[in-house]
Amino acid sequence: MSAALSRPSAVLFDWDNTLVDSxxxxxxxxxxxxxxxxxxxxxxxxxxxxxxxxxxxxxxxxxxxxxxxxxxxxxxxxxxxHLENLTPLPGAAELLRQLAEAGAYLGVVSNKRGHFLRLEAEHLGWDRYFNQLAGAGDAARDKPCREHVDLALGLGSGKAGPAAGPDVWFVGDADIDIVCARNAGCRAILVRAQPPTEEEMAVAAPDLHFPDLSALAEHLRRL
CATH class of the missing domain: 1.10.150 (DNA polymerase; domain 1)
Structure with missing residues (x-):
């Protein structure tokens, strides 16, 4: 895993069990x-x-x-x-606020159906933070395919952020998120208590691993 990266111009998040407990x-x-x-x-x-x-x-x-x-x-x-059981993960709201105030482009790449994804973001009041929420079925192909990332970055939507590349961080909790980041040429950031397994590392190693969102937020503040 890379020891240090430059500050991202855009941050894309997985949704389920990255930002909310689902x-x-x-x-x-x-x-x-x-x-x-x-x-x-x-x-x-x-x-x-x-x-x-x-x-x-x-x-x-x-x-x-x-x-x-x-x-x-x-x-x-x-x-x-889903709505009555929707639980933000610790540090999620604070991290999104921090990134939004810093002017970062923010998006979501989720394999949750887009309708439900947008309902949940609105229910939490987080829709104001995101430039684009891309759920399952919104792009021609779902995560881990590149098309899903391009949609989250606003390609063809009139909300264009930076092009997919190393200045874009993809934050998720599972191996599919790391693979998706690699498919799009983005930086892969794993956030979960457990470090990546040997099997995951063999398929697609993350650039950075954090045990929780608060640790990621602190890292970003230091960049």
Missing amino acids: WAVIHAALNETFTAMDHPNWTRAETEARVRGSLRDTFPGMFGARWQDAEKTFYDAFGRL
Whole structure:
């Protein structure tokens, strides 16, 4: 991992479990879906280990010809649960405020459906911080594909930020976020309590790792 980087001109964030704690809602909605589809339920640990891609990329392989029925069941359950259980992660609001006041371009690249992503950002009052919120289905292809990053940077939207490159930091909690950053040529920043595993490092090592958002905020203040 790189020891130091220059201050970013733009910061893109994953959403779920990077800025907000979503595991409980995702887990509950998935198990409602599994029950309806006669699939065995997952444990919470299995959910956290397996959920990475968007539904349009993962459900066809999981449910075959019935994947659209499963998708409807999942989103019906998620829509009932997500706002009342939405929990910002410690330090998230402060970090977004710090970056916005410093004039950084801010965006989100999330494999949560764009409609739900924007509802959640508005519910938290964070929509004012972001130049662009790009959720699943908003771009031609979802994370980890380059198109999703380009959309979050405003390409073709009239809200253009800097082009994807080393001056753009991509902040996330999972291996898919690091891969996405690499696919777009951005700096990959891992934020979670656990350091990257050997398996993750072999696929795509992050440039920097922080145990939490407050540590990332302090690092940025020092740059």
